Every structure is written in C-alpha cells, then in structure tokens.
Amino acid sequence: MIQAPELPLWAAIVVSLLILSGASLTLIGVIGLTRLKTFYERVHAPTLGATLGGVLICAGSMLCFAVLQTRVIAHEILLVGFVLITTPVTLILLVRAALYRDRAEDNPHVPPME
Amino acid sequence: MTAITNRVLKLVLPYPGLTLALILFWVLLHNSVSPLTLTGAVIIGLLAPWTLVPLKVPRIRIKSFTACVKLTGIVIYDIIRSNFAVAAIILSGKRRERSSGFVTIPLDLTHSHALAVLAIIITSTPGTLWAQHDVDTRRLLLHVFDLVDKTEWIDLVKRRYEPILKEIFE
Amino acid sequence: MSVLILGCALIAAQVMLSVAIVLAAWRVVHGPRAQDRVLGLDTLYVTALLLIVTFGIRTGSNFYFEAALVIALLGFTATVAMAKFLMRGEVIE
Numbered sequence: 001m002i003q004a005p006e007l008p009l010w011a012a013i014v015v016s017l018l019i020l021s022g023a024s025l026t027l028i029g030v031i032g033l034t035r036l037k038t039f040y041e042r043v044h045a046p047t048l049g050a051t052l053g054g055v056l057i058c059a060g061s062m063l064c065f066a067v068l069q070t071r072v073i074a075h076e077i078l079l080v081g082f083v084l085i086t087t088p089v090t091l092i093l094l095v096r097a098a099l100y101r102d103r104a105e106d107n108p109h110v111p112p113m114e
Numbered sequence: 115m116t117a118i119t120n121r122v123l124k125l126v127l128p129y130p131g132l133t134l135a136l137i138l139f140w141v142l143l144h145n146s147v148s149p150l151t152l153t154g155a156v157i158i159g160l161l162a163p164w165t166l167v168p169l170k171v172p173r174i175r176i177k178s179f180t181a182c183v184k185l186t187g188i189v190i191y192d193i194i195r196s197n198f199a200v201a202a203i204i205l206s207g208k209r210r211e212r213s214s215g216f217v218t219i220p221l222d223l224t225h226s227h228a229l230a231v232l233a234i235i236i237t238s239t240p241g242t243l244w245a246q247h248d249v250d251t252r253r254l255l256l257h258v259f260d261l262v263d264k265t266e267w268i269d270l271v272k273r274r275y276e277p278i279l280k281e282i283f284e
Numbered sequence: 285m286s287v288l289i290l291g292c293a294l295i296a297a298q299v300m301l302s303v304a305i306v307l308a309a310w311r312v313v314h315g316p317r318a319q320d321r322v323l324g325l326d327t328l329y330v331t332a333l334l335l336i337v338t339f340g341i342r343t344g345s346n347f348y349f350e351a352a353l354v355i356a357l358l359g360f361t362a363t364v365a366m367a368k369f370l371m372r373g374e375v376i377e
Contacts, residue, residue, distance in 0.1 A: 028205060040257050048201060073145060075142050088238045097367045
C-alpha cells in the first residue's frame, strides 16, 4: 500500500534524501518553536523551515517532476521565491508589534525606544 | 539616436525590471513557453507597471551586477551555515549555557532599497533578526539568537553586507 | 525498488511534517501571548504548504502546486494583517 511515482533508482534516492532532510530541518525548527523560552528566541526557529527546509523539499519536487515528465518543471521556484521573500517580512512586522506591546507594558529585557 | 530610443523606452516601460519580473512570473506560473502564454505575459508586463506610476515609486538603479551575484553567493552560504548552527543549538537543548539578546548597530546605509534588502537578508538568515531601524539616528536594533560577542555581529553587518550593498545601490 | 524507497521516504517526511503541524498548533493554543499565537499560525501555514508539496510528489500531479501557492498567499496576508492588528488595534486605518 505504498504509493509513489516510478522513478529511476538514482532519482528516487536523491529525491528521498532531499525530502527527508528538508522535513527534518522543518521539524527541528518547529521543535525550537515549542521549546525555547522567550518570544524573541522563538521567532528565530520557524526561519529554518521557511528557508533551507522549504528549498530542499521543493528541490526534491522539482527533480521528481523533471525526471517523471522529462521536461523542466520550474514552478516550485515560484513557491520557494515567494516563501523566502514573504516570511522575513511577516517576521519583521511581528517583532515590531511585539516590541511595541512589550514597551507599552514596560516589560523587562526589552531595549527602550531610541 | 540612443537618446531618442531611451526616451521612447522610458515612455513605454516605466519600470523595466518589474516588466521583466512579471513576464518571468507569468511564464513560470503557466509552466510553458507557448505563443499564447508569451502574449499574455507581455500584455501583463506592459500594462501592470503603470499602476505604480501614480504612486511615484522610485526606480531601482543597480550599479553593479557582479556585486549582485557576489551578494547572492554570500547570502546562500550564510543561510545554509546558520541553518545548521541554529538546528544544532535547538537539538542540544539545555546542555550549554546560551544567551540571546539585542545588539545596536550604527549603519551608514541610507538608501531605502538597500535597507530593505538588508532587512530581508538579516531576517531570512536563521539566528539573526531585524527588530527596528531608526531613520534619524541610523541605528539598527538586531536580535541575535546565540550572542557570545557583540562585536562579531557588528562586524558581520558592517564588513560583510554593508560595503557590497553600497556598491550595488549607491 | 525505487517506488519502495521513495514511498518510505515520503511517509517519513509526511509524518515529520504532520508532527511539526501539531507542535505549531500547540503553540497557537498554548500562547502565552498573542504574538506567540500569530507566530505559531505563520509556522503552521508554511509547514502545511510543505506537506502539500510532498503530497504532490506522491501523486505525481501538478494540481497540488496551485493549492500550495494559494496557501502561501493567504498565509502571508493573514499574518501581516494580524501583526498590524497587534500593533495598532485595527487593520485598516
């Protein structure tokens, strides 16, 4: 009951390695999200999945479809580019919001406004 | 002759870079280079940039393309390296004393596009985070995940990224 | 043989990504503050997108790609709107 596309052996091994390493990096990032102590530490964790994790999984997908359909399938580049550019933007905005809220409440460990 | 073609080009294409990016985006989205897709791509690429004209978005002028390639290489290397560094720290748990904290860095960059690129680079590298930048005092507040030596991170931004961004944009 | 290797790798990757989604959801529920919940939701979006890409590899069809792209767009917009809400108390001023 294992469903997967028929690939040549070398391609299957390379795709498997890419997907497994990407998924484990993403998982490590999310483990960091649950285990780290403060909010500012936790913001660093999801970037693992959004950068190298995502790139590896999408590279695996690209290679798989390129071998399967014997033509270059490039639209995962779009996905990777989009995630790579938008995740930092959301994180910057989120940290700005968190800094603003922490300063408004005079929480310790937050540098004051310049 | 070239002056006239330049003026005509400027009249037709307000933002040539955006036109090129939109054509590439359209072709990648459809995943084909058939005449129909290309026609659609060119129409979108010619028309869509005009929506930015009333907003008066400044045009990007890239001074050096070799510096762009060099910067891309540096960023890819840094992202891969710090991915594994952060993963190792998360997996090692509490076995090692680790402190994270804020660093203030005085910046020389003033160009808004260069600052935007720097913000994206710093935040998408795991382990460093762009927290706040003050335009008047030109000071950047950076949050660092594994903070051992503050000067190391100041050096990273000042020596590694800032000169090359200046070369590209200013 | 190659189907077996790729199939096992896909199952392992999907289990890992599912665990990651559960952990991110735990952060959304647990908090403790609103910014933690938004961060958890953003992580959940990205991880779900990667899970859908692995489903696309398993079935060998291109249709999953479009779902992944929609999730990427929605996730970005939603998180930006929520971050803005946390800062100002309203989304559109």
